[in-house]
Amino acid sequence: xxxxxxxFLFPFLGFSQTFKAVKDTSALKQKIxxxxxxxxSIESDFTQEKNLSMLSxxxxxxxxxxxxxxxxxRWEYSSPSKYLIVINKDKVxxxxxxxxxKYDMNSNKVFKEINDIMxxxxxxxxxxxxxxxxxxxxxxxxxxxxxxPQAKNMKDTFKKINLYFDKNVTSVAKxxxxxxxxxxxxxxxxxxxxxxxxxxxxxxxx
Amino acid sequence: xxxxxxxxxxxxxxxxxxxxxxxxxxxxxxRTISSxxxxxxxxxxxxxxxEGKVSKYKASIDVLNKHxxxxxxxxxxxxxxxxxxFITELGMKMFDLEKKDSLFNMVYVFxxxxxxxxxxxxxxxxxxxxxxxxxxxxxxxxxxxxxxxVYELYNQKEKRYFVVKDSNQLMQQAVFFKRxxxxxxxxxxxxxxxxxxxINSLQYGLIKIxxxxxxxxxxx
Numbered sequence: 001x002x003x004x005x006x007x008f009l010f011p012f013l014g015f016s017q018t019f020k021a022v023k024d025t026s027a028l029k030q031k032i033x034x035x036x037x038x039x040x041s042i043e044s045d046f047t048q049e050k051n052l053s054m055l056s057x058x059x060x061x062x063x064x065x066x067x068x069x070x071x072x073x074r075w076e077y078s079s080p081s082k083y084l085i086v087i088n089k090d091k092v093x094x095x096x097x098x099x100x101x102k103y104d105m106n107s108n109k110v111f112k113e114i115n116d117i118m119x120x121x122x123x124x125x126x127x128x129x130x131x132x133x134x135x136x137x138x139x140x141x142x143x144x145x146x147x148x149p150q151a152k153n154m155k156d157t158f159k160k161i162n163l164y165f166d167k168n169v170t171s172v173a174k175x176x177x178x179x180x181x182x183x184x185x186x187x188x189x190x191x192x193x194x195x196x197x198x199x200x201x202x203x204x205x206x
Numbered sequence: 207x208x209x210x211x212x213x214x215x216x217x218x219x220x221x222x223x224x225x226x227x228x229x230x231x232x233x234x235x236x237r238t239i240s241s242x243x244x245x246x247x248x249x250x251x252x253x254x255x256x257e258g259k260v261s262k263y264k265a266s267i268d269v270l271n272k273h274x275x276x277x278x279x280x281x282x283x284x285x286x287x288x289x290x291x292f293i294t295e296l297g298m299k300m301f302d303l304e305k306k307d308s309l310f311n312m313v314y315v316f317x318x319x320x321x322x323x324x325x326x327x328x329x330x331x332x333x334x335x336x337x338x339x340x341x342x343x344x345x346x347x348x349x350x351x352x353x354x355x356v357y358e359l360y361n362q363k364e365k366r367y368f369v370v371k372d373s374n375q376l377m378q379q380a381v382f383f384k385r386x387x388x389x390x391x392x393x394x395x396x397x398x399x400x401x402x403x404x405i406n407s408l409q410y411g412l413i414k415i416x417x418x419x420x421x422x423x424x425x426x
Contacts, residue, residue, distance in 0.1 A: 050297040055281045055289055057260055061297075080422045081264050083275065083295040096275040096295070098266050098418075156317055157298075177297070181314065185297035 019137035019144050028136055028143060029127065031169040036123045042067045042171060044192040048077075051184045067122045072203045075118070086205050087115050093205045100205060113153075124163060124172050132161070141167060142174075156180075170194065231382050234356055234367035238348045245345045249357055251374045251395070253336045253402050258282050261401065263419035265292060269324065270413065274300065278419055280336060289313075290332050303329060305338050327413050334366070334381060335391055335407050335417065364388075376402070399423065 022028050043066045050059040063077040073087040084095040092103040092115060105112045120126040127134040131154060132147035147161040162176040171194060175187040243249070255261060258281065265278040276294040283289060290303040302314040310329050319325075333339050346358040350369060354377070357368040365385075369378040379391040388411055394404035405419040 048297055050293060052279065052291060052293075052299075054302070055260070055279060055283065055291065057279060057281065059262070059277060059279065059293065059297075061295065077295050080262070080277065081275070081295055085296075096266070096273075097264070098275065099273050101273065153317075179299065181299075183299060 017139040017141065019139045019142075022136035022138050022143065025136045028138075028169075032124050032127065032165070035165075035169050035171065036125050038195075039123065039171065040069045040195050041198045042122060042192065042194055043196055043198065044171075044189045047188045047190070049186050049188075051186075053182045053184075065122070066198055066202060067119070068198045068200070068203070071115075071119065072200065073119060073122065074202050084205065085118075086203055087118065088203045095205055121161075121163065121175060122172065124165060126161075126163065138167075143167065143169065231365065231385055231387075233351050234358070234369070234380055238346055238358075240347045242344055243347065245340050245343050245357065245359065247341070247374065249345065249347075249374055250337060250340065250368055250370065250376050251402075252341070253405070254280055254282060254288060254338070256282065262422040263405070264422055265420075266418040267292075267415070268417075269327065269415040276300065277422070288338065290336065301325075301328065303332055305333075308339065310338075323413060327409065327415050331389070331407055331409060331415055331417055334379065334389065335405050335419070337376075340366075340368075396421070 045064050048061040061077050062079045065076065066074045071087060071089045075085040077083040082097055086093040090105045092105055094101045105115055120129060126132065126147060127145055131149065131151045133150055135146040137144040137146065143165045145163040149155045149158050157179060159178045159180050163172055164174040166173050171192055173189060177185045261280040263278045265276055267274040276292060279291045281289055286307050288305045292300045294300060298316065299314060300316045300319060301312055304311050304313045310333060312325050315325060340359060343359055348356050348358060350356045355370050359366045363384050365382045367380045368376055371377050375395040376393045378393065380387060381389045389407060389409040391405065391407040393402050396403035401421055403421040407417045409415045
Protein backbone atom coordinates (compact mmCIF):
# COMPACT_ATOMS: atom_id res chain seq x y z
CA UNK A 1 0.00 0.00 0.00
CA UNK A 2 2.82 2.40 0.97
CA UNK A 3 4.54 1.66 -2.36
CA UNK A 4 1.30 2.40 -4.17
CA UNK A 5 0.96 5.75 -2.42
CA UNK A 6 4.60 6.60 -3.18
CA UNK A 7 4.08 5.62 -6.82
CA PHE A 8 1.06 7.91 -7.01
CA LEU A 9 2.87 10.80 -5.34
CA PHE A 10 6.13 10.36 -7.28
CA PRO A 11 5.40 12.82 -10.10
CA PHE A 12 4.57 15.56 -7.57
CA LEU A 13 7.48 14.96 -5.19
CA GLY A 14 9.95 17.06 -7.20
CA PHE A 15 8.03 20.30 -6.74
CA SER A 16 8.03 19.99 -2.96
CA GLN A 17 11.69 18.94 -2.53
CA THR A 18 13.94 21.58 -0.99
CA PHE A 19 15.35 24.06 -3.48
CA LYS A 20 18.78 25.69 -3.23
CA ALA A 21 20.12 28.75 -5.05
CA VAL A 22 21.53 28.18 -8.55
CA LYS A 23 25.25 28.97 -8.66
CA ASP A 24 25.66 29.64 -12.37
CA THR A 25 22.62 31.77 -13.19
CA SER A 26 23.98 32.94 -16.57
CA ALA A 27 24.20 29.33 -17.78
CA LEU A 28 20.58 28.75 -16.73
CA LYS A 29 19.44 31.98 -18.41
CA GLN A 30 21.20 30.85 -21.58
CA LYS A 31 19.43 27.46 -21.43
CA ILE A 32 16.06 29.22 -21.13
CA UNK A 33 16.93 31.56 -24.01
CA UNK A 34 17.89 28.54 -26.13
CA UNK A 35 14.62 26.80 -25.20
CA UNK A 36 12.65 29.87 -26.19
CA UNK A 37 14.49 30.16 -29.53
CA UNK A 38 13.96 26.48 -30.30
CA UNK A 39 10.24 26.54 -29.48
CA UNK A 40 7.94 27.58 -32.30
CA SER A 41 4.75 26.14 -30.87
CA ILE A 42 3.50 24.60 -27.63
CA GLU A 43 0.30 22.69 -27.09
CA SER A 44 -0.63 21.43 -23.64
CA ASP A 45 -3.41 20.52 -21.24
CA PHE A 46 -3.43 22.34 -17.94
CA THR A 47 -4.93 21.94 -14.49
CA GLN A 48 -5.41 25.13 -12.53
CA GLU A 49 -5.80 24.89 -8.77
CA LYS A 50 -6.86 27.94 -6.82
CA ASN A 51 -6.35 27.69 -3.07
CA LEU A 52 -8.42 30.16 -1.11
CA SER A 53 -6.56 30.30 2.19
CA MET A 54 -9.32 31.94 4.25
CA LEU A 55 -11.97 29.43 3.17
CA SER A 56 -9.64 26.38 3.14
CA UNK A 57 -11.12 25.66 -0.28
CA UNK A 58 -9.69 24.58 -3.61
CA UNK A 59 -11.19 25.42 -6.99
CA UNK A 60 -9.94 23.18 -9.77
CA UNK A 61 -10.28 24.20 -13.41
CA UNK A 62 -9.11 22.31 -16.47
CA UNK A 63 -8.31 23.34 -19.99
CA UNK A 64 -5.98 23.36 -22.96
CA UNK A 65 -3.67 25.93 -24.48
CA UNK A 66 -1.90 26.42 -27.78
CA UNK A 67 0.90 28.90 -28.37
CA UNK A 68 2.47 29.76 -31.70
CA UNK A 69 5.30 32.16 -32.31
CA UNK A 70 5.32 35.15 -32.29
CA UNK A 71 2.18 36.39 -30.63
CA UNK A 72 -0.55 33.78 -30.94
CA UNK A 73 -2.13 32.17 -27.90
CA ARG A 74 -5.36 30.22 -27.38
CA TRP A 75 -6.05 29.62 -23.68
CA GLU A 76 -9.24 27.64 -23.17
CA TYR A 77 -11.00 26.41 -20.01
CA SER A 78 -13.36 23.47 -20.37
CA SER A 79 -14.42 22.99 -16.73
CA PRO A 80 -16.09 24.08 -14.52
CA SER A 81 -16.91 26.88 -17.00
CA LYS A 82 -16.23 27.28 -20.67
CA TYR A 83 -13.97 30.30 -21.07
CA LEU A 84 -11.65 31.27 -23.88
CA ILE A 85 -8.90 33.85 -24.24
CA VAL A 86 -7.31 34.32 -27.64
CA ILE A 87 -4.35 36.59 -28.20
CA ASN A 88 -3.78 37.26 -31.87
CA LYS A 89 -0.94 39.75 -32.28
CA ASP A 90 -2.45 43.04 -31.07
CA LYS A 91 -6.01 41.73 -30.47
CA VAL A 92 -7.40 40.02 -27.37
CA UNK A 93 -10.70 38.14 -27.60
CA UNK A 94 -12.44 36.87 -24.48
CA UNK A 95 -15.40 34.55 -24.82
CA UNK A 96 -17.38 33.27 -21.84
CA UNK A 97 -20.68 31.41 -21.74
CA UNK A 98 -22.61 34.67 -22.22
CA UNK A 99 -20.51 37.08 -24.21
CA UNK A 100 -17.63 37.58 -26.62
CA UNK A 101 -15.54 40.72 -26.11
CA LYS A 102 -12.74 42.00 -28.32
CA TYR A 103 -10.04 44.37 -27.15
CA ASP A 104 -7.32 46.21 -29.00
CA MET A 105 -4.11 45.80 -27.06
CA ASN A 106 -2.72 49.14 -28.27
CA SER A 107 -5.63 51.01 -26.66
CA ASN A 108 -5.78 48.98 -23.47
CA LYS A 109 -2.78 49.06 -21.15
CA VAL A 110 -4.12 46.32 -18.86
CA PHE A 111 -4.49 43.83 -21.70
CA LYS A 112 -1.09 44.76 -23.07
CA GLU A 113 0.36 43.83 -19.68
CA ILE A 114 -1.67 40.60 -19.41
CA ASN A 115 -0.56 39.69 -22.93
CA ASP A 116 3.11 40.31 -22.13
CA ILE A 117 2.95 38.26 -18.93
CA MET A 118 0.99 35.34 -20.42
CA UNK A 119 3.19 35.03 -23.49
CA UNK A 120 6.45 35.40 -21.59
CA UNK A 121 5.33 32.90 -18.93
CA UNK A 122 4.37 30.33 -21.57
CA UNK A 123 7.76 30.81 -23.26
CA UNK A 124 9.63 31.09 -19.95
CA UNK A 125 11.24 34.38 -20.94
CA UNK A 126 9.57 36.47 -18.23
CA UNK A 127 12.91 36.73 -16.39
CA UNK A 128 13.94 39.30 -19.04
CA UNK A 129 11.23 41.68 -17.79
CA UNK A 130 12.33 44.57 -15.59
CA UNK A 131 8.94 44.39 -13.86
CA UNK A 132 10.26 41.48 -11.78
CA UNK A 133 13.31 40.72 -9.72
CA UNK A 134 14.25 37.10 -10.48
CA UNK A 135 15.76 34.58 -8.06
CA UNK A 136 17.03 31.23 -9.39
CA UNK A 137 16.74 27.91 -7.51
CA UNK A 138 17.10 24.23 -8.28
CA UNK A 139 16.57 20.77 -6.84
CA UNK A 140 17.22 17.34 -8.36
CA UNK A 141 14.26 17.53 -10.69
CA UNK A 142 13.49 21.16 -11.42
CA UNK A 143 14.75 24.69 -11.81
CA UNK A 144 12.59 27.25 -10.10
CA UNK A 145 12.46 30.96 -11.00
CA UNK A 146 10.97 33.15 -8.30
CA UNK A 147 9.69 36.38 -9.80
CA UNK A 148 9.18 39.18 -7.30
CA PRO A 149 7.03 42.03 -8.72
CA GLN A 150 8.67 45.46 -8.79
CA ALA A 151 5.92 47.52 -10.46
CA LYS A 152 3.29 48.95 -8.08
CA ASN A 153 0.20 47.51 -9.82
CA MET A 154 1.71 44.01 -9.76
CA LYS A 155 2.95 44.41 -6.18
CA ASP A 156 -0.60 45.30 -5.09
CA THR A 157 -1.81 41.87 -6.16
CA PHE A 158 1.05 39.38 -6.25
CA LYS A 159 3.66 38.48 -3.67
CA LYS A 160 5.52 36.38 -6.24
CA ILE A 161 5.22 34.16 -9.31
CA ASN A 162 7.13 30.86 -9.47
CA LEU A 163 8.04 29.19 -12.76
CA TYR A 164 9.31 25.59 -12.78
CA PHE A 165 11.34 24.07 -15.62
CA ASP A 166 12.42 20.45 -15.97
CA LYS A 167 16.21 19.94 -15.67
CA ASN A 168 16.59 19.65 -19.46
CA VAL A 169 14.89 23.05 -19.78
CA THR A 170 12.56 22.00 -22.58
CA SER A 171 9.46 23.89 -21.39
CA VAL A 172 7.64 25.32 -18.36
CA ALA A 173 6.38 22.43 -16.20
CA LYS A 174 4.42 24.38 -13.62
CA UNK A 175 3.56 27.91 -12.62
CA UNK A 176 2.45 29.32 -9.27
CA UNK A 177 1.01 32.75 -8.51
CA UNK A 178 1.03 33.72 -4.84
CA UNK A 179 -1.16 36.66 -3.90
CA UNK A 180 -0.46 39.04 -1.02
CA UNK A 181 -3.12 37.34 1.12
CA UNK A 182 -1.36 33.98 0.53
CA UNK A 183 -4.02 32.67 -1.87
CA UNK A 184 -2.20 30.47 -4.37
CA UNK A 185 -3.04 29.67 -7.98
CA UNK A 186 -1.02 26.87 -9.54
CA UNK A 187 -0.96 25.68 -13.13
CA UNK A 188 0.33 22.20 -14.00
CA UNK A 189 1.03 21.50 -17.65
CA UNK A 190 0.58 17.96 -18.99
CA UNK A 191 0.44 16.18 -22.40
CA UNK A 192 2.77 18.76 -23.91
CA UNK A 193 3.54 18.82 -27.61
CA UNK A 194 6.44 21.01 -28.68
CA UNK A 195 6.85 22.33 -32.22
CA UNK A 196 3.90 20.42 -33.68
CA UNK A 197 2.16 21.95 -36.70
CA UNK A 198 -0.49 24.44 -35.55
CA UNK A 199 -3.03 26.05 -37.85
CA UNK A 200 -3.47 29.80 -37.41
CA UNK A 201 -7.25 29.50 -37.80
CA UNK A 202 -7.58 28.43 -34.15
CA UNK A 203 -6.48 31.92 -33.12
CA UNK A 204 -9.59 33.50 -34.54
CA UNK A 205 -13.00 33.63 -32.84
CA UNK A 206 -16.28 34.25 -34.62
CA UNK B 207 -41.10 70.14 -32.63
CA UNK B 208 -40.70 66.45 -33.28
CA UNK B 209 -44.07 64.82 -33.96
CA UNK B 210 -44.79 61.17 -33.48
CA UNK B 211 -47.66 59.47 -35.30
CA UNK B 212 -50.70 58.83 -33.11
CA UNK B 213 -50.54 55.00 -33.21
CA UNK B 214 -46.94 55.16 -32.01
CA UNK B 215 -47.90 57.37 -29.04
CA UNK B 216 -50.80 55.07 -28.18
CA UNK B 217 -48.59 52.01 -28.31
CA UNK B 218 -46.01 53.74 -26.13
CA UNK B 219 -48.61 54.72 -23.53
CA UNK B 220 -49.93 51.17 -23.51
CA UNK B 221 -46.44 49.69 -22.98
CA UNK B 222 -45.73 52.30 -20.29
CA UNK B 223 -48.95 51.39 -18.41
CA UNK B 224 -48.26 47.66 -18.85
CA UNK B 225 -44.75 48.02 -17.44
CA UNK B 226 -45.83 49.97 -14.36
CA UNK B 227 -48.93 47.92 -13.72
CA UNK B 228 -46.75 44.76 -13.70
CA UNK B 229 -44.37 46.23 -11.09
CA UNK B 230 -46.92 47.36 -8.56
CA UNK B 231 -46.48 46.54 -4.92
CA UNK B 232 -50.07 45.27 -4.71
CA UNK B 233 -49.20 42.47 -7.17
CA UNK B 234 -47.16 40.93 -4.41
CA UNK B 235 -49.47 41.31 -1.46
CA UNK B 236 -53.16 41.07 -2.12
CA ARG B 237 -54.33 39.72 1.23
CA THR B 238 -52.67 39.19 4.64
CA ILE B 239 -53.08 35.81 6.32
CA SER B 240 -50.95 36.24 9.44
CA SER B 241 -48.69 38.87 10.95
CA UNK B 242 -45.62 39.21 13.17
CA UNK B 243 -44.09 35.77 12.64
CA UNK B 244 -40.30 35.37 12.82
CA UNK B 245 -38.83 34.24 9.47
CA UNK B 246 -37.15 30.82 9.66
CA UNK B 247 -36.02 28.10 7.25
CA UNK B 248 -39.53 26.64 7.61
CA UNK B 249 -40.75 29.69 5.70
CA UNK B 250 -37.83 30.08 3.26
CA UNK B 251 -35.42 27.31 2.29
CA UNK B 252 -31.94 28.87 2.84
CA UNK B 253 -29.47 29.48 0.02
CA UNK B 254 -26.43 29.15 2.29
CA UNK B 255 -25.69 25.80 3.82
CA UNK B 256 -25.69 26.13 7.60
CA GLU B 257 -23.24 23.26 8.17
CA GLY B 258 -20.25 24.90 6.48
CA LYS B 259 -20.62 23.04 3.18
CA VAL B 260 -19.29 25.17 0.36
CA SER B 261 -21.58 26.31 -2.50
CA LYS B 262 -20.07 27.16 -5.87
CA TYR B 263 -21.81 29.07 -8.66
CA LYS B 264 -20.80 30.03 -12.17
CA ALA B 265 -21.28 33.77 -12.09
CA SER B 266 -21.92 36.46 -14.62
CA ILE B 267 -22.01 40.10 -13.48
CA ASP B 268 -22.89 43.06 -15.69
CA VAL B 269 -22.43 46.46 -14.09
CA LEU B 270 -21.38 49.95 -15.27
CA ASN B 271 -21.03 48.68 -18.86
CA LYS B 272 -18.53 46.06 -17.71
CA HIS B 273 -18.97 42.30 -17.94
CA UNK B 274 -17.34 39.93 -15.46
CA UNK B 275 -17.53 36.16 -15.31
CA UNK B 276 -16.11 33.53 -13.01
CA UNK B 277 -17.03 31.59 -9.92
CA UNK B 278 -18.76 32.69 -6.74
CA UNK B 279 -17.88 30.62 -3.69
CA UNK B 280 -20.09 30.84 -0.61
CA UNK B 281 -19.05 29.31 2.70
CA UNK B 282 -20.01 29.65 6.32
CA UNK B 283 -16.64 29.49 8.08
CA UNK B 284 -17.93 29.53 11.66
CA UNK B 285 -21.23 30.05 13.49
CA UNK B 286 -21.26 33.83 12.88
CA UNK B 287 -19.12 34.27 9.75
CA UNK B 288 -19.94 33.73 6.07
CA UNK B 289 -17.77 34.58 3.07
CA UNK B 290 -18.85 35.28 -0.51
CA UNK B 291 -15.81 35.22 -2.81
CA PHE B 292 -15.80 36.00 -6.54
CA ILE B 293 -12.86 34.75 -8.60
CA THR B 294 -12.37 34.99 -12.35
CA GLU B 295 -11.71 31.94 -14.52
CA LEU B 296 -8.00 32.87 -14.47
CA GLY B 297 -8.03 32.54 -10.68
CA MET B 298 -7.91 36.26 -9.84
CA LYS B 299 -9.89 37.12 -6.71
CA MET B 300 -12.19 40.06 -7.46
CA PHE B 301 -13.82 40.47 -4.07
CA ASP B 302 -14.37 38.79 -0.72
CA LEU B 303 -17.54 39.83 1.10
CA GLU B 304 -17.67 38.84 4.74
CA LYS B 305 -20.73 38.72 6.97
CA LYS B 306 -19.86 38.63 10.66
CA ASP B 307 -22.88 38.63 12.96
CA SER B 308 -25.03 41.22 11.19
CA LEU B 309 -22.17 43.29 9.76
CA PHE B 310 -21.23 43.13 6.07
CA ASN B 311 -17.70 44.06 5.11
CA MET B 312 -15.70 43.84 1.87
CA VAL B 313 -12.48 42.33 3.21
CA TYR B 314 -10.88 42.39 -0.24
CA VAL B 315 -11.68 44.17 -3.50
CA PHE B 316 -9.56 44.02 -6.65
CA UNK B 317 -8.34 47.60 -7.18
CA UNK B 318 -10.24 48.40 -10.43
CA UNK B 319 -13.51 47.48 -8.64
CA UNK B 320 -12.68 49.48 -5.53
CA UNK B 321 -15.34 52.19 -5.98
CA UNK B 322 -17.70 53.05 -3.09
CA UNK B 323 -20.90 52.99 -5.18
CA UNK B 324 -20.00 49.70 -6.80
CA UNK B 325 -19.09 48.09 -3.48
CA UNK B 326 -22.42 49.24 -2.01
CA UNK B 327 -24.34 47.73 -4.94
CA UNK B 328 -22.43 44.43 -4.81
CA UNK B 329 -22.93 44.16 -1.04
CA UNK B 330 -26.67 44.79 -1.14
CA UNK B 331 -27.28 42.51 -4.14
CA UNK B 332 -25.40 39.52 -2.75
CA UNK B 333 -26.95 40.07 0.71
CA UNK B 334 -30.41 39.96 -0.86
CA UNK B 335 -29.76 37.16 -3.35
CA UNK B 336 -28.25 34.82 -0.77
CA UNK B 337 -30.83 35.66 1.94
CA UNK B 338 -28.05 36.69 4.30
CA UNK B 339 -30.04 39.09 6.47
CA UNK B 340 -33.61 37.80 6.63
CA UNK B 341 -33.83 34.98 9.17
CA UNK B 342 -35.21 35.91 12.57
CA UNK B 343 -36.87 39.06 11.25
CA UNK B 344 -40.58 39.76 11.60
CA UNK B 345 -42.69 38.97 8.55
CA UNK B 346 -46.29 39.05 7.43
CA UNK B 347 -47.67 36.16 5.43
CA UNK B 348 -50.01 36.89 2.57
CA UNK B 349 -51.36 35.80 -0.80
CA UNK B 350 -50.41 37.38 -4.13
CA UNK B 351 -52.88 38.28 -6.87
CA UNK B 352 -51.90 34.99 -8.53
CA UNK B 353 -52.82 33.13 -5.30
CA UNK B 354 -49.19 32.33 -4.42
CA UNK B 355 -47.92 32.39 -0.86
CA VAL B 356 -45.83 35.49 -0.11
CA TYR B 357 -43.89 36.77 2.89
CA GLU B 358 -43.52 40.49 3.42
CA LEU B 359 -40.54 41.90 5.29
CA TYR B 360 -40.29 45.62 5.83
CA ASN B 361 -37.67 47.90 7.22
CA GLN B 362 -38.28 51.68 7.19
CA LYS B 363 -38.54 52.64 3.49
CA GLU B 364 -37.71 49.20 2.10
CA LYS B 365 -40.18 46.35 1.59
CA ARG B 366 -39.18 42.90 0.42
CA TYR B 367 -41.55 40.22 -0.87
CA PHE B 368 -40.68 36.51 -1.03
CA VAL B 369 -42.94 34.43 -3.26
CA VAL B 370 -42.74 30.73 -2.34
CA LYS B 371 -44.09 27.42 -3.55
CA ASP B 372 -44.25 23.91 -2.04
CA SER B 373 -44.19 25.32 1.48
CA ASN B 374 -40.71 26.96 1.56
CA GLN B 375 -39.05 27.01 -1.89
CA LEU B 376 -38.37 30.56 -2.92
CA MET B 377 -39.39 31.46 -6.48
CA GLN B 378 -38.99 35.21 -6.50
CA GLN B 379 -37.90 38.07 -4.32
CA ALA B 380 -38.98 41.64 -5.09
CA VAL B 381 -37.45 44.62 -3.35
CA PHE B 382 -39.29 47.94 -3.21
CA PHE B 383 -37.80 51.20 -2.04
CA LYS B 384 -40.30 53.98 -1.26
CA ARG B 385 -42.93 51.91 -3.13
CA UNK B 386 -40.76 51.75 -6.29
CA UNK B 387 -39.46 48.36 -7.37
CA UNK B 388 -35.68 48.47 -6.98
CA UNK B 389 -34.80 44.88 -7.80
CA UNK B 390 -36.17 41.50 -8.73
CA UNK B 391 -34.49 38.18 -8.01
CA UNK B 392 -35.64 34.86 -9.53
CA UNK B 393 -34.76 31.51 -7.99
CA UNK B 394 -34.73 28.02 -9.49
CA UNK B 395 -34.87 25.21 -6.94
CA UNK B 396 -33.45 21.78 -7.77
CA UNK B 397 -35.26 19.13 -5.75
CA UNK B 398 -32.65 16.47 -6.65
CA UNK B 399 -29.77 18.36 -5.00
CA UNK B 400 -32.00 20.30 -2.59
CA UNK B 401 -30.31 23.55 -3.50
CA UNK B 402 -31.11 26.64 -5.52
CA UNK B 403 -29.55 25.87 -8.89
CA UNK B 404 -30.19 29.31 -10.44
CA ILE B 405 -30.36 32.75 -8.88
CA ASN B 406 -30.78 35.72 -11.22
CA SER B 407 -30.90 39.27 -9.95
CA LEU B 408 -31.70 42.48 -11.77
CA GLN B 409 -31.42 45.81 -10.00
CA TYR B 410 -33.03 48.89 -11.57
CA GLY B 411 -32.22 52.51 -10.73
CA LEU B 412 -29.14 54.65 -11.24
CA ILE B 413 -26.64 51.80 -11.03
CA LYS B 414 -28.10 48.90 -12.95
CA ILE B 415 -26.62 45.53 -12.14
CA UNK B 416 -27.43 42.06 -13.42
CA UNK B 417 -26.05 39.05 -11.58
CA UNK B 418 -26.59 35.47 -12.71
CA UNK B 419 -25.55 32.52 -10.55
CA UNK B 420 -25.72 28.91 -11.74
CA UNK B 421 -24.84 26.23 -9.22
CA UNK B 422 -21.80 24.06 -9.98
CA UNK B 423 -22.03 20.47 -8.81
CA UNK B 424 -18.78 18.66 -8.08
CA UNK B 425 -19.47 16.42 -11.06
CA UNK B 426 -19.70 19.47 -13.42
